[in-house]
Amino acid sequence: MAGHKLDEIDRKILAELQVDGRMTNVELASRVGISAPPCLRRVRTLEEQGYIRGYHADIDPRELGFEVSVFASVRLNSQAEADLSAFEARCRAWPLVRECHMLNGEIDFILKCVSPDLSTFQSFLTGELLKADNVANVKTSLVIRCAKDEPGVPFDVLEARLAKNA
Amino acid sequence: MAGHKLDEIDRKILAELQVDGRMTNVELASRVGISAPPCLRRVRTLEEQGYIRGYHADIDPRELGFEVSVFASVRLNSQAEADLSAFEARCRAWPLVRECHMLNGEIDFILKCVSPDLSTFQSFLTGELLKADNVANVKTSLVIRCAKDEPGVPFDVLEARLAKNA
DNA sequence: GCAGGCGCGCAACATTGTTTCAAGGTCGCG
DNA sequence: CGCGACCTTGAAACAATGTTGCGCGCCTGC
Numbered sequence: 001m002a003g004h005k006l007d008e009i010d011r012k013i014l015a016e017l018q019v020d021g022r023m024t025n026v027e028l029a030s031r032v033g034i035s036a037p038p039c040l041r042r043v044r045t046l047e048e049q050g051y052i053r054g055y056h057a058d059i060d061p062r063e064l065g066f067e068v069s070v071f072a073s074v075r076l077n078s079q080a081e082a083d084l085s086a087f088e089a090r091c092r093a094w095p096l097v098r099e100c101h102m103l104n105g106e107i108d109f110i111l112k113c114v115s116p117d118l119s120t121f122q123s124f125l126t127g128e129l130l131k132a133d134n135v136a137n138v139k140t141s142l143v144i145r146c147a148k149d150e151p152g153v154p155f156d157v158l159e160a161r162l163a164k165n166a
Numbered sequence: 167m168a169g170h171k172l173d174e175i176d177r178k179i180l181a182e183l184q185v186d187g188r189m190t191n192v193e194l195a196s197r198v199g200i201s202a203p204p205c206l207r208r209v210r211t212l213e214e215q216g217y218i219r220g221y222h223a224d225i226d227p228r229e230l231g232f233e234v235s236v237f238a239s240v241r242l243n244s245q246a247e248a249d250l251s252a253f254e255a256r257c258r259a260w261p262l263v264r265e266c267h268m269l270n271g272e273i274d275f276i277l278k279c280v281s282p283d284l285s286t287f288q289s290f291l292t293g294e295l296l297k298a299d300n301v302a303n304v305k306t307s308l309v310i311r312c313a314k315d316e317p318g319v320p321f322d323v324l325e326a327r328l329a330k331n332a
Numbered sequence: 333g334c335a336g337g338c339g340c341g342c343a344a345c346a347t348t349g350t351t352t353c354a355a356g357g358t359c360g361c362g
Numbered sequence: 363c364g365c366g367a368c369c370t371t372g373a374a375a376c377a378a379t380g381t382t383g384c385g386c387g388c389c390t391g392c
Contacts, residue, residue: 006230011184011230014225014230015223016311017222017223017225018222018225019222020220020221021187021188021220021222021223022187022188022221024349024376024378024379024380025379025380025381026379026380029229029264034340034341035340035341035342036341036343036381037342037380037381037382038339038341038378038381040212040381041248041339042305045175048299049229050224050226050229051226051229051230051304052223052224052225052226053224053225053226054186054223054224055187055221055222055223056183056187056221056222056224056317056318057180057183057184057187057218057220057221057383058183058219058220058221058222058317058318059180059183059184059217059218059219059318059319060216060218060219060293061319063215063317064180064217064319064324065324065327065353066319066320066324068285069267071267071269071276076170078275086219088262088313088314091313091314092313095320095322095323096320096323097314098314098315098316098320099312099314099315099317100312100313100315100316100318100319101235101237101310101311101312101313101315102309102310102311102312103237103307103308103309103310103311104308104310105307105308107307109309110237112303114179114319114320116323116327122260122361129298129315136290138288138345139236140195141248141269141270141271141276142270142271143267143268143269143308144269144270145267145268146260146266146268147257147258147263147266147267147268148252148254148264148265148266149265149266149267149317150261150264150265150288151222151264151265151315151317152224152225152227152230152264153220153225153227153230153280154232154262154264154280156232157259157261157262157282158231161231161282174334188378190349190354191348191349191350192347192348200347200370200371200372201371201372202348202350202354202372203349203350203351203371203373204370204371204372206349206350207370209385244353284373
């Protein structure tokens with residue numbers, strides 16, 4: 001699956017679609033330097049092979065009234081695999097939790113949450129998260145402002161590494 | 167700007183495009199229950215008004231050889247606005263840093279980073295981040311696994327709130 | 333050199349994107 | 363109550379794009 005059999009054109013396609021996922025196929029083809037039909041075939045292949053997991057509109061939560069973002073550091077009582085999985089399943093079911101990452105070190109999980117306002121988050125925190133089985137400790141940090149938010153792959157780094165190894 | 171003058175159709179459009187940002191306009195129109203032309207006009211308006219910030223392909227970093235994700239908690243020596251802005255600007259320039267959020271509490275910033283391997287991240291950490299001006303302290307946590315990663319807006323919560331207020 | 337496979341580009345058709353225009357609906361005001 | 367301005371919608375027509383099948387050239391291995 002991780003066979004790095006991507007040529008330069010494939011990587012250009014991924015980089016372009018990461019910047020603008022709604023670009024038309026003809027536009028994409030002209031940018032990467034091939035004609036439209038093979039370009040479309042490459043995109044389909046990249047989708048099937050899992051390089052492209054999907055396409056999503058990037059919607060501003062604040063514009064829709066989600067004024068509050070919070071990072072929550074969670075510690076559990078038990079780190080047995082079954083308990084970890086159970087907590088992850090609960091996170092997937094909570095709509096306010098948008099991301100859930102398991103970490104090494106003292107903190108077991110970090111959650112990224114959004115909420116319309118502080119009181120909504122507080123009732124989630126006290127009524128749901130802190131009451132959940134196996135949760136020992138939660139430390140929350142309000143996001144004051146966001147300087148950078150670009151999930152994805154730094155293609156410039158990737159190209160630099162490939163150039164060095166060549 | 168934050169005038170919530172979105173009707174149900176607009177919210178449906180946003181929800182659909184968040185799930186599949188490459189959906190065809192005619193497909194989108196049929197899903198939200200109107201014909202294609204007004205649907206396209208609504209999408210354009212939502213883009214212009216900032217509800218939709220863009221469209222991005224969701225690319226799996228692991229497939230491209232970025233095996234390591236790290237959260238870094240950063241404390242600065244000075245929290246003067248000029249110093250905060252300077253640090254944010256540095257984060258925007260580091261390709262391995264994908265997200266940079268300013269927090270309240272003890273921690274000043276949390277960074278989400280990706281890297282091809284641990285040694286690359288370590289050289290970034292010791293050679294760049296820890297050497298940067300004003301950085302007092304950095305605590306890093308490796309991501310072991312990711313249970314949920316759905317940036318965006320929980321539209322089910324939004325609709326529930328609107329129903330309650332109606 | 334030659335057969336096979338692979339990737340490209342061309343051309344044709346199906347589908348979609350986009351504009352234009354007229355009809356219906358809503359709101360405010362006389 | 364009725365009128366008029368405004369907004370939104372949907373149908374039609376055209377331009378643009380998505381999609382498929384086919385043939386050519388290139389590389390590879392024998």
